[in-house]
Amino acid sequence: MKFIHLSDTHLLARDDLSRPPHAGDTLRTVIDEINEYHGDAEICVITGDITHHGRPEQFDHAVELFATLEMPFIMIPGNHDSRAPLLDAFPDTPHDDNGFINHGHTFDGIRFVMLDTIVPGAHHGTMCQARLDWLKHELASHRDLPTFLFMHHPPLEMGLPFLDSIRMDADAELAAIVQDNPQIKHMFMGHLHRPSTGVWQGIPFVVGGSSQKGEPFDMRHEKEEDLEDRAPLKPMFGIVLTDPAGNVRYHYETVQFD
Numbered sequence: 001m002k003f004i005h006l007s008d009t010h011l012l013a014r015d016d017l018s019r020p021p022h023a024g025d026t027l028r029t030v031i032d033e034i035n036e037y038h039g040d041a042e043i044c045v046i047t048g049d050i051t052h053h054g055r056p057e058q059f060d061h062a063v064e065l066f067a068t069l070e071m072p073f074i075m076i077p078g079n080h081d082s083r084a085p086l087l088d089a090f091p092d093t094p095h096d097d098n099g100f101i102n103h104g105h106t107f108d109g110i111r112f113v114m115l116d117t118i119v120p121g122a123h124h125g126t127m128c129q130a131r132l133d134w135l136k137h138e139l140a141s142h143r144d145l146p147t148f149l150f151m152h153h154p155p156l157e158m159g160l161p162f163l164d165s166i167r168m169d170a171d172a173e174l175a176a177i178v179q180d181n182p183q184i185k186h187m188f189m190g191h192l193h194r195p196s197t198g199v200w201q202g203i204p205f206v207v208g209g210s211s212q213k214g215e216p217f218d219m220r221h222e223k224e225e226d227l228e229d230r231a232p233l234k235p236m237f238g239i240v241l242t243d244p245a246g247n248v249r250y251h252y253e254t255v256q257f258d
């Protein structure tokens, strides 16, 4: 099975030209590439920061652009999003009984578990007891299926002090759940705006790039205003090949955008 991993689209309103490059234009270019070469993908998974400020007009822009994808899509919020306008704009997006945008799906024998890690008004992520309980129940209900976890915030420090200061902070609690559920085969995240891979708790993970632009690659500074943007990146997305055993091949693809 092929699926697409999109992350950190950071859309503003259609006519808002601040914060170049225009995130709508870069996303349109990315979607054109996806449709032309990967229209056979089963699903597109969007790991948060759909908008830049979580505003309804920004989600309206997302509705317009994602409607042009040739495959269905599912999403979770990032720290720049807000739950209510996301659910207003994408009313088919499931949420749990506590209002968190947690949901699970099965594609080609693999369980896709989508986790809401946001903290309204803050940039770091967390998983409160209600969300941990939801995850435990979801995993217990599909213990026989190879499982992928999707979350916006990485649960570990990546050696990038600014981004590490706004990571998902319930790492010990999540680690305990991961250790109890060996069916978890892979994790997919966003938030960093750059391609990264690694292993956490024995589970391989990838971090998707942003379809707009890279975050500064800075391993020295913790304050956002001090970051040095020495290596700007092209708009990016991921193409993922899987099989029912839970094997994963992940290709990062960039698009030309001037």
Ligand SMILES: [Fe+2]
Residues within 6 Å of the ligand: 008, 010, 048, 049, 078, 080, 191, 192, 193
């Ligand atoms: Fe982001």
